[in-house]
Amino acid sequence: MKFKVNADLKYKINSESSIILSIHALKTEQKIISEQLLISPETDFKELLSTAEANRLVSLALKPTENLSISYEATVENAFIIKEIEAFSDVNIAKLPGDVLTYLNPSRYCQSDKLYRLANNMFGYKKDDFEKVQALTYWIYLNVEYLSGSTNSETSAYDTVTEQAGVCRDFAHLGIALCRALTIPARYFTGYAYQLVPQDFHACFEAYINGQWLLFDATRLIPLNGMVKIAIGRDAADAAVANIFGDVSFISSVVTCGLLDNDFEPFYQHHENRMAISYS
Amino acid sequence: MKFKVNADLKYKINSESSIILSIHALKTEQKIISEQLLISPETDFKELLSTAEANRLVSLALKPTENLSISYEATVENAFIIKEIEAFSDVNIAKLPGDVLTYLNPSRYCQSDKLYRLANNMFGYKKDDFEKVQALTYWIYLNVEYLSGSTNSETSAYDTVTEQAGVCRDFAHLGIALCRALTIPARYFTGYAYQLVPQDFHACFEAYINGQWLLFDATRLIPLNGMVKIAIGRDAADAAVANIFGDVSFISSVVTCGLLDNDFEPFYQHHENRMAISYS
Amino acid sequence: MKFKVNADLKYKINSESSIILSIHALKTEQKIISEQLLISPETDFKELLSTAEANRLVSLALKPTENLSISYEATVENAFIIKEIEAFSDVNIAKLPGDVLTYLNPSRYCQSDKLYRLANNMFGYKKDDFEKVQALTYWIYLNVEYLSGSTNSETSAYDTVTEQAGVCRDFAHLGIALCRALTIPARYFTGYAYQLVPQDFHACFEAYINGQWLLFDATRLIPLNGMVKIAIGRDAADAAVANIFGDVSFISSVVTCGLLDNDFEPFYQHHENRMAISYS
Amino acid sequence: MKFKVNADLKYKINSESSIILSIHALKTEQKIISEQLLISPETDFKELLSTAEANRLVSLALKPTENLSISYEATVENAFIIKEIEAFSDVNIAKLPGDVLTYLNPSRYCQSDKLYRLANNMFGYKKDDFEKVQALTYWIYLNVEYLSGSTNSETSAYDTVTEQAGVCRDFAHLGIALCRALTIPARYFTGYAYQLVPQDFHACFEAYINGQWLLFDATRLIPLNGMVKIAIGRDAADAAVANIFGDVSFISSVVTCGLLDNDFEPFYQHHENRMAISYS
Incomplete structure (x- = not known):
């Protein structure tokens, strides 16, 4: 597109x-x-x-x-691929590539080390990593209020998980932190976003699931196939x-x-099916 | 050696x-x-x-x-070089290599974004980056108590700057955070350390000064030329x-x-001369 | 008794x-x-x-x-009274006595001001204050792990709500903070506790509901009528x-x-009926 | 007046x-x-x-x-008294009245329990409590920038001691927290303030020194004898x-x-003499 x-x-x-x-x-x-x-x-x-x-x-x-x-x-x-994610068994961390492992570590705005019990209490029971990320993304969407001006450049996932307000950056940080707390590699993703209102840069996150990076957006503000990728990183500190x-x-x-094309079919992720999008 | x-x-x-x-x-x-x-x-x-x-x-x-x-x-x-660091004029951030820039960003345990005023109030008046890092390293040495068990894996520079107790990891994180708050790239450095008592892994930090990475250790526990380098990273999250x-x-x-050699001459950094050591 | x-x-x-x-x-x-x-x-x-x-x-x-x-x-x-709490309509804050109002304010270990959205997202839908406190007490019981040594004298409700581990003091602080975030006055309560294993001082909390202070204990470690009251306060800072x-x-x-009596009938609060105990 | x-x-x-x-x-x-x-x-x-x-x-x-x-x-x-505070020997905490003891405890915005080492490293060497409070008040004045809008209702002394910006409320909280960390009772004080520009409510703090409450104001924005007292408390949570x-x-x-009088002689505290003002 x-x-x-x-x-x-x-x-x-x-x-x-x-x-x-x-x-x-x-x-x-x-x-x-x-x-x-x-x-x-x-x-x-x-x-x-x-x-x-x-x-x-x-x-x-x-x-x-x-x-x-x-x-x-x-x-x-x-460039993206939309596909159905099949059920799969647990990932063996020791088999992950070196360049993926780093995205399991806590970072400035994603203090996953402080969220293990919370993440596992809330989402640990789900049957595989895809369902866990889907569930946590939906939980953020339902519970965190999108509120311009409610946060600043120091706000981190540790704040947002309790204060429950923020902007796209905060939604992404919380998603990443919860993924990592569940031992799912996750990274920050910024881009230009088609149909974002008001128009601005956008941030969401990717989770490494079953051998691939899948895109998630807890704000639900845009069609996920309408992004032009700018940068990835551990969190906003890498991609300001x-x-x-x-x-x-x-x-x-x-x-x-x-x-510039005519045939755009917006893709939105649904929290109850297993269709997902990958940009990597 | x-x-x-x-x-x-x-x-x-x-x-x-x-x-x-x-x-x-x-x-x-x-x-x-x-x-x-x-x-x-x-x-x-x-x-x-x-x-x-x-x-x-x-x-x-x-x-x-x-x-x-x-x-x-x-x-x-x-492998290391010990040399005198000459006085130099301010670094132009725009001239830094891409692989150094990342070490200006805040990270999990080094929230430099929260320490700008403090770092500049305390060390901003020093005449160049070398003197700033020397002064902040000495300040940590004087004010932070080395106290085993006083901190844990969640402790960060933001805690240590006020709580003023910790272990080598905390000393390094605080040094890094203060450097970055002064717009001096800094990174975490782990290694085996000769003459460390009790024997253990050691952590200290490097600051990027006048085009080179120099090693600093606010604990003053070891001769700086007795290290075998294991890893570098933004902070302990990268180098556990x-x-x-x-x-x-x-x-x-x-x-x-x-x-294994006979002729070891221990090098300790002094806070009042400009001799420094580089491992990179 | x-x-x-x-x-x-x-x-x-x-x-x-x-x-x-x-x-x-x-x-x-x-x-x-x-x-x-x-x-x-x-x-x-x-x-x-x-x-x-x-x-x-x-x-x-x-x-x-x-x-x-x-x-x-x-x-x-x-001295205590056990009774059924009838359904009641919302409390008018402006009608509260002056000595109760203070227990709506945030305190050192109970930063209720940071938990408004979370508390209301989780428990706001319950039909009256009694059901809200009952639900949040039960949630703490289910989600926070009782783990000796996991916290220290600096740990606060803001930590415990995400880290989800602690001791009786932390359970009480989180209960208090959630109550206040729901505009329900709440205070810290310490005492000697019959049948606490191992024997120690105990801490729980009181919520001001429908004109009276009712006792709640999210640890579920003791019969609620087996306490000898030592102190009340805003949080542990008042009652160390x-x-x-x-x-x-x-x-x-x-x-x-x-x-010293023979006829002790232990009273435990159940999260599904409206029986409660008051020591005040 | x-x-x-x-x-x-x-x-x-x-x-x-x-x-x-x-x-x-x-x-x-x-x-x-x-x-x-x-x-x-x-x-x-x-x-x-x-x-x-x-x-x-x-x-x-x-x-x-x-x-x-x-x-x-x-x-x-x-009503106030201005007087010279004589040198005195250390206060015996066990002799303090019950209604003063409470102002040694940490509170929502004054987490003195986290600042013991810092406060003692910075001000512990001063010869009596009056000089300690004078020195810490002056340090706040010199290092914390008065900056409207830089803080919010959640900002506490623990933030301000490192972020070093704030408004009168933040200056007062930091003063109180440092006093308590030095085992000097301290409390929040709000009032109407003559010659405050722009006109607004004002906050400062009192320290209990040598048997009396003395007023301190790290903002240095007003003459200290131009206040009409509204409220006292542990911190802003008590006196919003x-x-x-x-x-x-x-x-x-x-x-x-x-x-309304003609003969106002403004009293400002100087950090090098021992003249002080008491409203209690």
């Missing part, structure tokens, strides 16, 4: 500063048909790959300016849209994700 | 379980002259590399047994000696690190 | 210190038939009443000694057995609670 | 609700020359005293209305301006404190 995505970010740079951006569409699996990055006033930038995840970062060394304008635009054919170092004021952000 | 290191771990395995070990000496820089891993009763294991850091992991799929014995022994020539999945009881752990 | 209660506490006093004890049976409602406090070596002490709750405190000014022995013994006729100021080492504690 | 104080609060009441107000000037020590409370639309209210502190509360049972207007106005002669139960929207708040 082809999408045209766009992010326009504006900042006021008050001192010599650096910004590390994570707004480029990932090149793994999905196909970048065209893309461009415009920065005004003209600024040197450097493209980087994060080591573990191969996320595409852009680092900017900035001088003071009233209006730094960053505009990224791309046409991307996203912009990491800012210096005295920088945020001015505005406009994000869009438009469909 | 050549060392003979040894780790003997014993566990009771109560159910089918998995253990991921991180006790092998790293192969980067230092030279493994010989090594062997013995597991009794005989058990299949798999060697893995963690993606981001190339730590050497061993994963074991285990059946119930009264006494699982894991014995690792190696002769290793460690053993990650255990299943019903496993710890029985005992014996760790040794003996010197 | 008459009980003979006894507490023998031993400490090593390493420096000039003060201890504030809360081990005397309360005089409100229940009848103290006889009591004595023996302290060896002989030590001046002062009897105090805490202002808000009229708990009986004893303060000791201590000089260094190898073995401070404190022995309290009392024969007490406890001993507050210690100075360098004091704990040696031992022996607590007993024996029945 | 005579002051005219006024508080105008407006709320939208969306459902049947209760509000417990704490805006009346305290009657202990200071003299209420006149006062009135106007509520529109006319509403029944009840005056209450909090048990422990004799704070004057007003409880309102409210029906839905677009604009509930609460207006309190009083002319009050405040308004505790709201039900669906209520805040509309506005206007607070004033005007001087």
